[in-house]
Amino acid sequence: MKYVPVRHAAVGLAFAVALIVGSPALAQTTQTMLNATKAGDTYRVYVANEYNADITVIDATTDKVIGTIPISGRPGLVRPRGMALSPDGTIIYVSVSDFHPEYEVTEDKIVAIDVRTNQILQEFRAGGNPERVAISPDGKQVWASLEALAQGGGYDIATGTQFVQFRVGIEAEGVAVSPDGKWVYITAEATHTTTVYDVENKRILKHILVGNRPRAVAFSLDGTKAYVSAEIGGTISVIDVIKNHTLAASINLGLDSRPVELVVDPAGKYVYVAGGGTSAIYVIDTATNKVAQTIKEKVGRRPWGVTITLDGKKVYTANGLSDSVSVIDPECMCVIKNIAVGRGAHSVQIGRIPAGA
Numbered sequence: 001m002k003y004v005p006v007r008h009a010a011v012g013l014a015f016a017v018a019l020i021v022g023s024p025a026l027a028q029t030t031q032t033m034l035n036a037t038k039a040g041d042t043y044r045v046y047v048a049n050e051y052n053a054d055i056t057v058i059d060a061t062t063d064k065v066i067g068t069i070p071i072s073g074r075p076g077l078v079r080p081r082g083m084a085l086s087p088d089g090t091i092i093y094v095s096v097s098d099f100h101p102e103y104e105v106t107e108d109k110i111v112a113i114d115v116r117t118n119q120i121l122q123e124f125r126a127g128g129n130p131e132r133v134a135i136s137p138d139g140k141q142v143w144a145s146l147e148a149l150a151q152g153g154g155y156d157i158a159t160g161t162q163f164v165q166f167r168v169g170i171e172a173e174g175v176a177v178s179p180d181g182k183w184v185y186i187t188a189e190a191t192h193t194t195t196v197y198d199v200e201n202k203r204i205l206k207h208i209l210v211g212n213r214p215r216a217v218a219f220s221l222d223g224t225k226a227y228v229s230a231e232i233g234g235t236i237s238v239i240d241v242i243k244n245h246t247l248a249a250s251i252n253l254g255l256d257s258r259p260v261e262l263v264v265d266p267a268g269k270y271v272y273v274a275g276g277g278t279s280a281i282y283v284i285d286t287a288t289n290k291v292a293q294t295i296k297e298k299v300g301r302r303p304w305g306v307t308i309t310l311d312g313k314k315v316y317t318a319n320g321l322s323d324s325v326s327v328i329d330p331e332c333m334c335v336i337k338n339i340a341v342g343r344g345a346h347s348v349q350i351g352r353i354p355a356g357a
Contacts, residue, residue, distance in 0.1 A: 045349075046348065046349050048080040048345070050080065051343035051344035055069040057069065057118060079096070084134050093111070096109050110155065131145045131146075145174065150171070150188065151168060168186045170190035175187075177199075187210070187216070192209060192213065194210050194226075211233030226238075227284075235259075236251040249289045258277030263315075271286060275303065277302075279303060279319075281317060299335055300326045300338055302322070305348040318341075323341060324338050326338050
């Protein structure tokens with residue numbers, strides 16, 4: 001794979017400090033990254049461009065594009081979509097597929113990218129049109145939603161082999177692993193369900209009926225709740241993990257909101273939701289399950305992906321119709337910059353380069 005070289009940019013320990021004063025029950029993956037963070041670490045923002053078949057790399061300090069990583073030489077035919085981060089932040093995992101889920105091609109795979117070099121480290125065969133991916137808290141497993149097969153898949157990172165495949169709802173979409181590594185949640189668009197997979201006992205525990213056309217799912221930092229976006233329903237379903245994975249609440253964002261990706265902030269206070277239909281970011285208060293703020297001014301068209309820095313000081317959105325990334329300051333709840341990226345910006349993640357690497 002060819003890579004357009006990028007330069008390092010100093011960010012420093014400030015990215016981690018704010019996290020310490022957050023929720024006392026930190027998610028295991030976040031805590032692992034915090035423990036690994038040192039003064040002099042640098043950070044990069046990665047954007048999966050669905051129609052360009054590449055990844056845009058942004059300097060997290062200057063918010064300027066510093067490189068591009070080609071994923072395929074067949075733009076418009078092969079697409080990178082969902083992305084996930086290793087627990088220490090040094091590897092980005094990308095789900096790659098084509099636009100024809102009815103049959104498998106060699107580019108139906110999961111790609112692991114080294115944040116330090118922006119080179120591809122590893123590829124996993126993932127037939128069945130992998131839509132999104134998630135990483136286990138110990139960094140040993142990658143889980144994927146296999147859209148064309150209505151299946152979930154688990155892959156051993158050390159060997160690159162699939163160790164489990166299980167039935168979920170139709171059109172598998174979002175996937176998340178609980179902070180303790182016990183549960184894998186996978187949403188299914190056509191059946192309006194979220195499947196709960198028991199990792200230890202290797203079995204499907206249950207299917208939960210959620211809002212219409214569920215897309216993404218994210219756990220709270222302590223793993224007691226899960227949040228599921230419903231694109232057509234315009235809702236966020238709140239699932240009580242402790243009480244046998246039951247639906248605890250439904251937060252109405254409006255039918256025109258079309259929510260997709262969502263991310264919990266490092267303090268556990270807010271959930272940021274990308275509203276593709278209204279080109280807005282909805283900020284949900286986790287204590288009340290109510291919308292605390294709606295950010296619309298200067299947000300790019302059709303925000304699809306959303307992520308937040310480790311210190312909670314910047315939110316980044318991937319905007320699919322304006323081919324851009326919006327940078328939001330949570331202090332003012334306002335957009336401070338828009339960055340041009342590739343066509344069809346789909347997902348966004350932030351990787352870490354350890355000091356001295």
